[in-house]
Amino acid sequence: MGIAQGDPAGSSRSGNRLTRFVAADHRYVFLGTSAIALVGMWLSSQPRTEMSFLAGVYALEVVMYYLLFAWVVVSGVALLNKLIKWRDYASTSPFVRPGARKAERIASYVVVGITAVLFVDRVVMGFIAVAQAAALSETNPQGFLPGMVYMLFAGKDIFIKGIATTVQLAVFGTVIAFFLALLLVFLRLQQIDRPDNDLVRFLKVVGCGFAKFYSAVVRGTPMMVQSLLIYFAGFAALRGTGMSTTEISGIWSTFVAGLVTISLNSTAYMMEVLRGGIEAVDGGQAEAARSLGLSQWQAMTKVVFPQGIKNAVPALSNELVVNIKDSSVLSVIGVFDLMFSTTTVAGIYYRQLEVYVIATICYLILTMIASKLLSMLAKRLDAPAKGPVLSTSDVAVTMGVTDSVRPAGANASHNNKQER
Amino acid sequence: MAESAQEPVIRIEGLRKSFGSHEVLKNIDFEIMPGEVVTIIGASGSGKSTLLRCLNLLETPDAGHVWFRGEDLAAQHVNVNRLREKIGMVFQGFNLFNNMNVLDNCTLAPVTLKKASKAEAEAEAMRHLEAVGLAEFAKASVTSLSGGQKQRVAIARALCMKPDLMLFDEPTSALDPEIVGEVLSVMRNLADEGMTMAVVTHEMDFAKNVSDKVVFMDQGVIAEMGEPNRLFTNPEHPRTREFLSRYLEDTQGASATA
Numbered sequence: 001m002g003i004a005q006g007d008p009a010g011s012s013r014s015g016n017r018l019t020r021f022v023a024a025d026h027r028y029v030f031l032g033t034s035a036i037a038l039v040g041m042w043l044s045s046q047p048r049t050e051m052s053f054l055a056g057v058y059a060l061e062v063v064m065y066y067l068l069f070a071w072v073v074v075s076g077v078a079l080l081n082k083l084i085k086w087r088d089y090a091s092t093s094p095f096v097r098p099g100a101r102k103a104e105r106i107a108s109y110v111v112v113g114i115t116a117v118l119f120v121d122r123v124v125m126g127f128i129a130v131a132q133a134a135a136l137s138e139t140n141p142q143g144f145l146p147g148m149v150y151m152l153f154a155g156k157d158i159f160i161k162g163i164a165t166t167v168q169l170a171v172f173g174t175v176i177a178f179f180l181a182l183l184l185v186f187l188r189l190q191q192i193d194r195p196d197n198d199l200v201r202f203l204k205v206v207g208c209g210f211a212k213f214y215s216a217v218v219r220g221t222p223m224m225v226q227s228l229l230i231y232f233a234g235f236a237a238l239r240g241t242g243m244s245t246t247e248i249s250g251i252w253s254t255f256v257a258g259l260v261t262i263s264l265n266s267t268a269y270m271m272e273v274l275r276g277g278i279e280a281v282d283g284g285q286a287e288a289a290r291s292l293g294l295s296q297w298q299a300m301t302k303v304v305f306p307q308g309i310k311n312a313v314p315a316l317s318n319e320l321v322v323n324i325k326d327s328s329v330l331s332v333i334g335v336f337d338l339m340f341s342t343t344t345v346a347g348i349y350y351r352q353l354e355v356y357v358i359a360t361i362c363y364l365i366l367t368m369i370a371s372k373l374l375s376m377l378a379k380r381l382d383a384p385a386k387g388p389v390l391s392t393s394d395v396a397v398t399m400g401v402t403d404s405v406r407p408a409g410a411n412a413s414h415n416n417k418q419e420r
Numbered sequence: 421m422a423e424s425a426q427e428p429v430i431r432i433e434g435l436r437k438s439f440g441s442h443e444v445l446k447n448i449d450f451e452i453m454p455g456e457v458v459t460i461i462g463a464s465g466s467g468k469s470t471l472l473r474c475l476n477l478l479e480t481p482d483a484g485h486v487w488f489r490g491e492d493l494a495a496q497h498v499n500v501n502r503l504r505e506k507i508g509m510v511f512q513g514f515n516l517f518n519n520m521n522v523l524d525n526c527t528l529a530p531v532t533l534k535k536a537s538k539a540e541a542e543a544e545a546m547r548h549l550e551a552v553g554l555a556e557f558a559k560a561s562v563t564s565l566s567g568g569q570k571q572r573v574a575i576a577r578a579l580c581m582k583p584d585l586m587l588f589d590e591p592t593s594a595l596d597p598e599i600v601g602e603v604l605s606v607m608r609n610l611a612d613e614g615m616t617m618a619v620v621t622h623e624m625d626f627a628k629n630v631s632d633k634v635v636f637m638d639q640g641v642i643a644e645m646g647e648p649n650r651l652f653t654n655p656e657h658p659r660t661r662e663f664l665s666r667y668l669e670d671t672q673g674a675s676a677t678a
Contacts, residue, residue: 194477194480194496194497194498194500195497195498195499195500195501197497282513282515284511284513284515285515285517285518287478287511287515288509288511288515288516288517288574289517289528289529290478290501290504291476291478291504291507291508291509291511291578292504292505292508292509292528292529292577292578292581293501293502293503293504293505293506293529293533293581294501294528294529294532294533295501298532298533302517302528302532303517303519303528306519307518307519310519
């Protein structure tokens with residue numbers, strides 16, 4: 001349908017030769033499907049694996065192969081015909097008749113279908129065969145793919161534990177950091193207000209200074225260093241109370257230290273994100289609230305913060321993705337996260353590249369899931385507020401005012417329409 | 421309307437304000453009597469908006485006094501929040517709270533400041549919304565309103581605090597000419613009800629017909645101040661004459677046709 005309609009319009013509208021060639025080319029049906037057919041033929045020439053379901057029906061595959069071959073020949077003739085007589089191809093060629101077009105379209109579906117079957121038979125089933133063999137293997141197979149599958153299966157408990165720890169660290173860390181960042185950004189945005197007494201002024205200056213200092217220190221040092229510092233500082237502090245090393249390890253586990261690190265680290269970044277969102281709120285909003293007599297605190301909590309946080313939601317949610325990735329550095333203090341489990345598996349089998357590919361894929365899947373969920377959340381938060389957009393009554397009010405003294409009178413007709 | 425025996429609502433003495441090295445207000449003195457409508461006119465940059473914003477301390481004056489209800493707003497440590505409750509302000513850019521609906525915009529301040537219960541505040545707000553012709557939009561999101569509707573909501577919001585004085589900072593400058601009328605008529609009604617108002621505006625018709633006193637500002641000083649009839653027909657100061665020249669011609673042309 002699209003082909004038949006597109007043709008005359010395209011050729012008549014543009015004088016450009018190339019455009020006319022492309023437009024009259026059945027939208028690349030011949031060119032595109034013959035390439036697909038060639039891929040199918042190549043797949044058919046590949047050796048079968050043991051999982052191949054076409055192995056039992058050899059005759060069928062021969063038929064499929066020759067159908068593809070026939071299509072390539074037909075396409076070749078058609079394209080040659082077009083190249084030779086491109087000027088009056090649209091009117092003379094037998095390939096452009098409506099009946100022929102229909103047949104070509106059906107044939108192109110068949111070609112794509114055959115290639116898809118061959119793809120499943122050779123590539124998908126081949127991969128399953130390799131994976132199954134590797135998973136059931138007694139020893140670590142030599143090849144890259146079999147080795148990867150073997151180690152994934154053999155080390156699946158380790159990987160699952162690592163993934164679970166990484167997700168916990170990222171999710172809890174981000175949530176804790178969000179609330180800490182709310183507190184910190186509140187300190188950061190304090191300004192001296194006229195009714196403040198000297199004590200309040202002093203506290204505000206100290207609070208704002210602390211927030212700036214905290215942000216500078218945390219954002220200016222690597223998280224790996226922070227994790228080591230926090231872990232050993234916590235250890236030293238607890239040792240000061242006279243506890244034994246085993247007792248300390250019970251309370252101050254690497255996981256707890258890791259969670260503290262990631263929360264405190266993320267707090268600084270989230271604070272800056274929140275600050276950006278809040279400072280993006282029009283200054284008039286706070287001014288209007290202040291002009292009504294609200295204090296700075298009331299204006300912030302009731303008017304500015306809700307809007308600022310909403311502004312910051314996309315960037316805040318990005319912090320979860322960042323934390324999933326950045327939690328990998330916590331493996332230096334021995335947190336059993338995905339990175340730690342990966343190096344563990346690599347150590348067991350003395351195979352590095354394969355397991356790091358596994359880790360890469362796992363991190364990628366985690367971050368993709370996280371960003372997908374978060375974008376859904378952000379969309380929900382940004383849902384347009386319910387309320388009438390009564391453009392017609394808007395006009396009525398505007399017009400009514402010009403000829404009536406009281407604008408309230410202008411709405412009378414509209415009010416009657418509603419339940420009044 | 422202004423009786424001589426009464427105390428002024430707000431009195432300004434020796435007000436000065438600079439932004440950096442640029443002195444915007446140079447020694448301003450004037451007062452607004454109860455029930456008086458004062459319009460402040462002048463060229464852009466003459467300091468009229470800054471003067472208005474000094475009246476409720478949105479700009480902090482460098483020197484001088486702003487006497488309101490027996491207290492000097494410009495003094496250190498005075499509770500500005502409490503005094504601001506009684507000074508309503510309407511902005512050029514509406515500044516409605518975007519995170520709330522129309523009704524919540526109006527009730528936020530009375531409820532937060534414990535001036536009224538939620539139900540009382542809502543009843544009061546509905547009364548004011550009805551007066552500006554927007555009662556049916558009470559539950560609408562402010563972002564769905566037109567500019568004129570937003571400005572009328574802003575007026576209703578300010579009135580919900582039962583102010584002694586209303587400040588209007590170019591309330592119609594962000595509106596297209598067709599909509600200006602609906603806001604001005606609301607302001608006119610307010611003036612008729614006896615509200616004390618200070619209006620910075622470029623709407624000369626409003627200044628001439630509604631106000632009791634017109635203040636013409638030029639380069640940070642009050643160049644001329646007086647009754648609108650006198651100021652618009654016989655301005656004394658050369659700058660006033662210059663500023664109003666086009667307008668004076670217009671009215672003469674208009675009266676000739678009328």
